[in-house]
Amino acid sequence: MAEKVLMKGNEAIGEAAIRAGCRYFFGYPITPQNDIPAYMSRELPKHDGVFLQAESEVAASNMVYGAAGSGARVLTSSSSPGISLKAEGLSYIAGAELPCVVVNIMRCGPGLGGIQPSQGDYFQATKGMAHGDFHLIVYAPSTVQELVDLTYKAFDTADKYRNPVMVLGDGMLGQMMEPVEFMEPLDPAELPKKEWATDGAKGREPNVINSLALAPEELEAMNKKLENKYKKVKANEVIHEEYRLEDAEIAVVAYGTSARISTKAIDMARERGIKVGLIRPITLYPFPEKEIAATCDQIKKYLTVEMSTGQMIEDVRLAVNGRRPVEFFGRLGVVFEAEEVLQRLIALGGDN
Amino acid sequence: MEKIASYPDSLTDKHFHYCPGCTHGTVHRLIAEIMDELDIREETIGVAPVGCSVLAYEYFDCDMHEASHGRAPAVATGIKRVHPDKVVFTYQGDGDLASIGTAEIVHAANRGENITTIFINNAIYGMTGGQMAPTTLEGQKTTTTPYGRNLKEAGNPIKMTEMLSVLDGPSYIARVSVHTPKHIRKAKKALKKAFQRQLEGRGFTLIEVLSTCPTNWGIKPKDALNWLEDYMMPVYPLGDLKDIEEVE
Numbered sequence: 001m002a003e004k005v006l007m008k009g010n011e012a013i014g015e016a017a018i019r020a021g022c023r024y025f026f027g028y029p030i031t032p033q034n035d036i037p038a039y040m041s042r043e044l045p046k047h048d049g050v051f052l053q054a055e056s057e058v059a060a061s062n063m064v065y066g067a068a069g070s071g072a073r074v075l076t077s078s079s080s081p082g083i084s085l086k087a088e089g090l091s092y093i094a095g096a097e098l099p100c101v102v103v104n105i106m107r108c109g110p111g112l113g114g115i116q117p118s119q120g121d122y123f124q125a126t127k128g129m130a131h132g133d134f135h136l137i138v139y140a141p142s143t144v145q146e147l148v149d150l151t152y153k154a155f156d157t158a159d160k161y162r163n164p165v166m167v168l169g170d171g172m173l174g175q176m177m178e179p180v181e182f183m184e185p186l187d188p189a190e191l192p193k194k195e196w197a198t199d200g201a202k203g204r205e206p207n208v209i210n211s212l213a214l215a216p217e218e219l220e221a222m223n224k225k226l227e228n229k230y231k232k233v234k235a236n237e238v239i240h241e242e243y244r245l246e247d248a249e250i251a252v253v254a255y256g257t258s259a260r261i262s263t264k265a266i267d268m269a270r271e272r273g274i275k276v277g278l279i280r281p282i283t284l285y286p287f288p289e290k291e292i293a294a295t296c297d298q299i300k301k302y303l304t305v306e307m308s309t310g311q312m313i314e315d316v317r318l319a320v321n322g323r324r325p326v327e328f329f330g331r332l333g334v335v336f337e338a339e340e341v342l343q344r345l346i347a348l349g350g351d352n
Numbered sequence: 353m354e355k356i357a358s359y360p361d362s363l364t365d366k367h368f369h370y371c372p373g374c375t376h377g378t379v380h381r382l383i384a385e386i387m388d389e390l391d392i393r394e395e396t397i398g399v400a401p402v403g404c405s406v407l408a409y410e411y412f413d414c415d416m417h418e419a420s421h422g423r424a425p426a427v428a429t430g431i432k433r434v435h436p437d438k439v440v441f442t443y444q445g446d447g448d449l450a451s452i453g454t455a456e457i458v459h460a461a462n463r464g465e466n467i468t469t470i471f472i473n474n475a476i477y478g479m480t481g482g483q484m485a486p487t488t489l490e491g492q493k494t495t496t497t498p499y500g501r502n503l504k505e506a507g508n509p510i511k512m513t514e515m516l517s518v519l520d521g522p523s524y525i526a527r528v529s530v531h532t533p534k535h536i537r538k539a540k541k542a543l544k545k546a547f548q549r550q551l552e553g554r555g556f557t558l559i560e561v562l563s564t565c566p567t568n569w570g571i572k573p574k575d576a577l578n579w580l581e582d583y584m585m586p587v588y589p590l591g592d593l594k595d596i597e598e599v600e
Contacts, residue, residue: 059455062426199434206413206414212406
């Protein structure tokens with residue numbers, strides 16, 4: 001067992017990426033994710049890696065596009081407004097089927113918004129990132145240990161599907177310190193060679209990294225191929241966790257920081273005799289649709305808890321498909337407390 | 353018998369989609385000849401832009417990466433940082449480089465990225481059907497300046513190459529033309545020097561090539577060559593704008 005170290009969420013992401021064999025980071029300063037580029041600028045040179053502060057997030061995401069096409073494990077990170085700018089590059093990366101990892105340490109929007117933690121980018125991360133029919137695979141950690149584990153896993157998943165993977169945290173997770181345990185570092189030289197990468201056409205036909213398909217049939221085929229990939233992702237990559245759900249009649253559905261606060265509220269509600277448990281999606285895309293649907297026979301009411309005005313609730317409602325009521329609690333700008341969630345649970349439980 | 357000219361190995365055998373009289377084909381051939389002469393085809397990764405040369409990856413017989421509009425220097429930066437020992441070039445038009453991609457080209461040049469940029473300036477947007485480019489001349493009619501470019505409303509023809517040459521990062525910056533055989537020979541010399549500089553690890557190089565677009569200029573190919581000389585060259589004078597060997 002490796003020794004546990006006390007580490008800030010953002011820095012733990014950086015360390016996990018390096019241990020996953022990532023040697024390239026391209027980014028642009030924005031709060032509250034600044035510790036990630038700072039960590040990478042300090043640590044990557046020690047591993048013969050490259051840290052580059054780009055002129056913009058648009059440029060950073062296109063540098064990632066180039067580095068990913070060249071066969072490297074590559075990371076970029078940002079916070080909400082910066083992710084909007086990275087969207088262009090991510091659409092091209094998804095279209096050209098390249099692996100990369102992008103971290104969003106969410107702050108509160110829209111527009112310039114503020115730097116308070118938020119979960120307001122759920123729609124952007126899971127559905128509306130940029131133009132065209134594509135998806136990121138989205139991990140939603142709720143502890144610093146999960147930031148580490150899922151960042152590490154993100155690189156493998158990205159390579160497996162040749163698709164961008166997002167680690168979706170928030171300002172709270174990025175800034176908090178917790179004890180974490182790291183995996184053994186991986187040597188990037190030992191990773192399988194990417195035969196499709198542009199590294200000079202020595203003794204082979206040229207490789208072309210591209211998402212352009214002018215002929216209608218070719219264009220359809222490209223999108224069909226992506227569609228089939230997402231079907232595989234949906235079938236194989238869903239991760240969720242359940243807490244005190246065995247005899248529950250009410251289920252809270254929450255991810256990330258909201259799930260942590262909800263867990264405390266569930267314990268408090270249980271002490272008052274309310275039968276409530278938690279369903280925590282760990283992958284937001286693919287969403288644990290079947291897993292939630294499977295609880296509908298037992299669960300009488302669902303409460304979606306988010307640091308937004310209600311985004312994931314749409315996916316919960318699709319999963320529940322009208323069989324049970326799905327209520328919402330959320331605040332944004334301000335991080336809510338367990339007591340506030342408890343009051344909603346008492347109100348819901350009282351109707352039983 | 354000595355063979356003095358042949359089809360370059362570094363070009364594929366696909367037919368160019370470029371319009372008759374367009375000089376993209378000439379510039380493609382020059383780059384391919386240089387790749388042959390320097391024996392770097394298997395070491396080169398090219399970055400294609402968005403614009404008429406969006407399909408350049410069909411023609412260069414080396415590894416190619418298609419960029420989004422204006423971002424070729426950022427994509428090339430990502431590639432070069434992963435493969436510092438390879439030759440990386442971007443091929444960009446004036447809409448791509450001088451309008452939507454100004455930030456990317458300025459900062460790639462300023463970082464002294466060890467890449468080569470070929471900048472095709474034909475004073476118009478070709479692929480989208482002849483709109484005003486930032487390089488469009490005063491009074492020039494395009495589909496978005498139907499009364500001629502009015503400098504008060506639409507700004508001035510942008511001189512990217514002059515602007516970039518004041519930066520400390522670039523090693524070699526020149527403007528050439530390909531409208532006569534004599535100019536083509538000079539253009540090849542400049543392009544080759546740029547690639548050689550990159551091979552020597554001397555930093556950013558950019559060659560602007562004045563080019564024609566008879567289709568969207570609405571004139572015959574022969575007239576287009578004359579128009580380039582009569583109207584473009586006074587605004588965009590040819591020559592080396594930065595060459596650190598000369599400065600030192």
